[in-house]
Amino acid sequence: MNASMLSGRAVRERILGLLDAPPAVPDFSAGYLDLLPPGEEAAPSIAQRVMESAFLPQIYERVWRPVGFNLAKGWPLGPDTAQEHALARAWLGLGADRPDANVLDVACGPGNVTRALAAGTGEDGLVVGLDVAEGMLARAARDTADPRVGYVRGDAVDLPFRDGTFDAVCCFGALYLIDDPWRALDGMVRVLRPGGRLVVLTSRRPGLPLSRLGGRAIAEVSGVRLFGDGEITGFLRASGFEDIRRRRYAAMQMVGATRT
Numbered sequence: 001m002n003a004s005m006l007s008g009r010a011v012r013e014r015i016l017g018l019l020d021a022p023p024a025v026p027d028f029s030a031g032y033l034d035l036l037p038p039g040e041e042a043a044p045s046i047a048q049r050v051m052e053s054a055f056l057p058q059i060y061e062r063v064w065r066p067v068g069f070n071l072a073k074g075w076p077l078g079p080d081t082a083q084e085h086a087l088a089r090a091w092l093g094l095g096a097d098r099p100d101a102n103v104l105d106v107a108c109g110p111g112n113v114t115r116a117l118a119a120g121t122g123e124d125g126l127v128v129g130l131d132v133a134e135g136m137l138a139r140a141a142r143d144t145a146d147p148r149v150g151y152v153r154g155d156a157v158d159l160p161f162r163d164g165t166f167d168a169v170c171c172f173g174a175l176y177l178i179d180d181p182w183r184a185l186d187g188m189v190r191v192l193r194p195g196g197r198l199v200v201l202t203s204r205r206p207g208l209p210l211s212r213l214g215g216r217a218i219a220e221v222s223g224v225r226l227f228g229d230g231e232i233t234g235f236l237r238a239s240g241f242e243d244i245r246r247r248r249y250a251a252m253q254m255v256g257a258t259r260t
Ligand SMILES: C[S@@+](CC[C@H](N)C(=O)[O-])C[C@H]1O[C@@H](n2cnc3c(N)ncnc32)[C@H](O)[C@@H]1O
Pocket: 042, 043, 048, 051, 052, 065, 106, 107, 108, 109, 110, 112, 113, 130, 131, 132, 133, 136, 154, 155, 156, 157, 171, 172, 173, 174, 177, 178, 179
């Protein structure tokens, strides 16, 4: 048995130890822990159907993500992907001070942000990427050799982890796709330990006349929800978070906070 097989086994054991109800026979056969029945996907909106296509995972990280997100962040004024990752690590408090942090990356897609978060943890850190889409997770598992990273197929609206498990929770580029984003956020709060940090990168509805109406129409047709200024920060304040910070971009917003 080689070293990477040993480290793969160690990360799997660690992930099983974080679960609320570990399965009697864990299924890691596709390279990630599968906690959902075969074929079960999230709400069938147009946007989520695209996420679950076989094609998108092949071009997501190199083309779709940088082009789409950089435009939505107001390129060239907004942060590029590397700056966005650095900000996420900083707001989550990862780095030399917390080398052994347990981090959850909700709706991790092909693991692009998950791996960037792992770059901020030490040898004893653990970063768990969770997503519902099999194609995305297969790509994530294929592209990840980092022994601190493991993947779980599960639903962001019903996170399978114990309360207070994680030091840091990240959810980038996904809250607007989730049919019940407030329940998903409630779950992220639940799995975060007191003092732990949350960071979210999501859509932003520009504060223009009729934009609320337009936002509703976009959500109806595509399944992409546009969050108003103050919606996410308001939720976090009401959930007892402190040190709430936000950066506004053209059509996106990044929000970070610490759980009290
Ligand atoms: C645009 S990708 C984001 C990937 C990565 N976090 C990033 O920032 O580039 C959105 C991901 O959210 C996932 N997703 C949507 N609804 C979900 C849900 N209810 N539970 C878990 N994942 C979900 C999709 O499958 C997709 O992989």
